[in-house]
Amino acid sequence: MTTTRRKLVAGNWKMNGLTASMAELVEMCDANPTNCDVIVCPPFPLLGRFVGSAGNSHIEIGAQDCHTAESGAHTGDVSAALIKDVGATAVIVGHSERRTDHGEQSGLIKAKAEAALANGLTAIVCIGETEAERDAGNAEALVTAQMRASLPAGATAANTVVAYEPVWAIGTGRTPTTEQIASMHAALRTALKADLGEEGHGIRILYGGSVKPGNAAEIFAIPDVDGGLIGGASLKATDFLGIVSAA
Numbered sequence: 001m002t003t004t005r006r007k008l009v010a011g012n013w014k015m016n017g018l019t020a021s022m023a024e025l026v027e028m029c030d031a032n033p034t035n036c037d038v039i040v041c042p043p044f045p046l047l048g049r050f051v052g053s054a055g056n057s058h059i060e061i062g063a064q065d066c067h068t069a070e071s072g073a074h075t076g077d078v079s080a081a082l083i084k085d086v087g088a089t090a091v092i093v094g095h096s097e098r099r100t101d102h103g104e105q106s107g108l109i110k111a112k113a114e115a116a117l118a119n120g121l122t123a124i125v126c127i128g129e130t131e132a133e134r135d136a137g138n139a140e141a142l143v144t145a146q147m148r149a150s151l152p153a154g155a156t157a158a159n160t161v162v163a164y165e166p167v168w169a170i171g172t173g174r175t176p177t178t179e180q181i182a183s184m185h186a187a188l189r190t191a192l193k194a195d196l197g198e199e200g201h202g203i204r205i206l207y208g209g210s211v212k213p214g215n216a217a218e219i220f221a222i223p224d225v226d227g228g229l230i231g232g233a234s235l236k237a238t239d240f241l242g243i244v245s246a247a
């Protein structure tokens, strides 16, 4: 196994930000971090403007969801083809808020990830257990199964990223212990390698859930943590750049 994984820090703005928030992106792009890969995922109406604003910086722009179809009668949905067309390079699929708010299940998420790949986008596939599932003691088996059911056919280190986000750590200020994160990421890595061999070794596994400038370095130092998916702390350039510099 010779592949080295370059760290990736992705910001998920969720349903936050107005046009005035472009100033934060401009500040991030002016800093132009090159120590790791960086992706910022704004809400859909800002996607094209963010791509334009990111310009020639190293920061890439992604979307937060896509439909499985190329086009058609799906009011309110957005295709991976359009995301690609406006110049974004990645799309988050299967975020726990999509799973909860919209009843999305792993089969649908796999199809969305496959639409992303078919359009040349990087799929950031989210998985994670609820607090009840963690308390029940079977989080690793459950999240591993969720990953296997959600990953697209044809997943490679170049086109797919896994984001492990414990639902109970999202927006709560709570994080798992270092041991819990290490153990989950090791279990996911073992499954990826068993299923995909060298590509499974190369696929990046991000941790997400209450990552802040103050805890990022410790989390990113855990084996098999290849970066982070950042919510609240990705909205402000100073916070986000602090996390990026920890990678």
Ligand code: 13P
Pocket: 012, 095, 165, 169, 170, 171, 172, 173, 208, 209, 210, 211, 229, 230, 231, 232, 233
């Ligand atoms: P927070 O960083 O706000 O906890 O959100 C994590 C997340 O859901 C990123 O997708």
